[in-house]
Amino acid sequence: MNQNKENHTFETPAEKQNRHKAMEAIKLLNTLREDFKSPIQSMEYFYKLFEEVHCHQKSLHDDKTKIGTMCIQIPSEIIYALDGVPIRLCNGFYTDDEIGSDLMPQKACPLVKATVGHFASGNFSDKPDIVFSPTTCDQKTKVGATIESFGYKIFDVDFPRTKESEASREYWRRSVKQFAVELSKFQGKKLNRSNLESAIKKIGYAQSLYHKLSNFRKLESVPILGIDVFLVTNAFFFDKIDNWIDAMENLLKELDLRVKEKINAANKISPRIVYTGSPPIFPNYKIPQLIEESDAIIVADETCSSNRMFNDMVAVDEWNLYDMLDSIADKYLKACTCPVFTKNNDRIRRIINLVKQYKADGVVYQAFAGCTVYELEQRSVLEAMEKEGIPILYLESDYSPSQGGQLSTRVEAFIESLKTRRRNKK
């Protein structure tokens, strides 16, 4: 009992960080496994994947070069074509947010702080060999240099802030080519017609599976919770793509059966929600969890951790190398609905379309405190929704585990009001 022994040890900072992250991860995974009715068997692949990576620090890509990306605007097609593995480093851990808070302004975005904290700790299960950082939002643009100062190899990819003009399109096409040149040099491998074509097709196939999954969410009885879908799409950040595709095919098969058995992941009265705003990234599913624990169901989302990653596919006219590169560039610019752009009516249109296609009852718009662009765009989105007669709830949150009470009251009241609207319509 007496602690005064010479050899007495305690956790190193890395061990402590791992334990904290494991505790965050297991808490959410246990909720997903246990707290909702009729769990989906094939989701276990994803639960297990996150558990192994975040509770047991399992490396997935020992044999490959790991290409870190700071944002979805770095084309994965080119990374796969050059035989690398893209690992998206956007981070949802409060543990890492706390580490990053010491290095960044207090009011900075928790996602960026968590990402910086993760780099500062250097504690990765799959450590990136090089990091590509697109100049999208201010905070991500600026922290490239911070991360570089920790000793990582960083390469900035110039991203334009307007998307209407032909000039910005040209500018971005040049950036994408430059990115391909840099990565090609790093990998010592040439980009060619066949490796790029097969990479585009592989990602295209993964996207088509996401679209099939989305179709299930248009049904009157939705067989899968939104929070499970977020987990599935988050896994695409880092999983082995072939394993992800297999797991997704299994999931789709099971969902097919569930539809035949008329299994509803929620209840008949449960309001259908379109989720938009700052991305929910594992394990920060605070708001989606609150929504679905309050008897609503997320049927679609407009976020960069999920829908925006899969929605639009690379459309190629001619399968020539340069045509493919241009098509990739266009997909990442023209289809992007990120609020970093000057004008962003595309995003409003996308949300309205999602509400109509998925017969949603309302929208939840969540911004991280400190995520300036989403905070700013809240006003125009709220106005547009009001015009359309679509109920919308705007929430601000961060990664701290302790604000559940106030948020849940607002979410519950919003969902109750949607239920009342439903009953009155009948």
Place this chain on the structure above:
Amino acid sequence: MRYFAGIDIGSTSIKITIIDENKNIIGFKTSASGSMFYKYAQETLDALLQELSIDKNNLVYIVATGYGRKLYKEADENISEITANALGARAAAKEYGEIKTIINIGGQDSKAISLDNEGNVVNFAMNDRCAAGTGKFLDVVALKLEIGVDELGEYHFKSTGTPLSVSSTCAVFAESEIIGLLGNNHSVEDIVCGVHYSIAKRIVKLVKRVGVKEGIYFDGGPAMNGGLVSAIENELGHAIFIPQYPQITTSYGAAIMGVDSYKYEQNL
């Protein structure tokens, strides 16, 4: 021979320590505070004197401390538990080294105390509002898990999975969280471990408020729980010293104050 008593009347238990003029511990006794602090304190003191065969007349100075100290009218002096804790900790750890930081978890409160090189209290922080993450909380947890409070440490070290965090350290809310975890067949060991880490995180925040200085001493009943000690060390990233009898540090400090005050009054 002259004797001195320190009586620490806490929310949960009464701790009495008797020392001699040289500040050596002669004996100590603890009992539950119950509903009548004064009566139980008196009974405990009488019993202790009898055990030690000390004549009441030789007990020359009594210092009361703790939350119920003002109810013990017979005391020659009463001092706050912060001062008493600081005095007791420095004396108890004399052989270990200089104590700069004290963590105390009591029955219904917890505190962090920062000392300067002379042992003066320079800063302290206490939990506010409620008994979250205190000894009472551990009682409630043990009761729910149907194990003894003294078994918590053992269960902690048997945990093999990821500690299951209990997000609420409010005893009332945590109880329902624990019921939920048990309902889903999670191991008692992992729950205990998670509970200890929840308390540890809370206490470490308190310590950071006063500043972490090497020479860290942990006392109060919960310091006898090895699992909690290990959790706090891990969260803090520093080794901490646990005295042989963690629950009596504050009463020991009060008794030491008794010696000093007596000598001052008697011009010795």
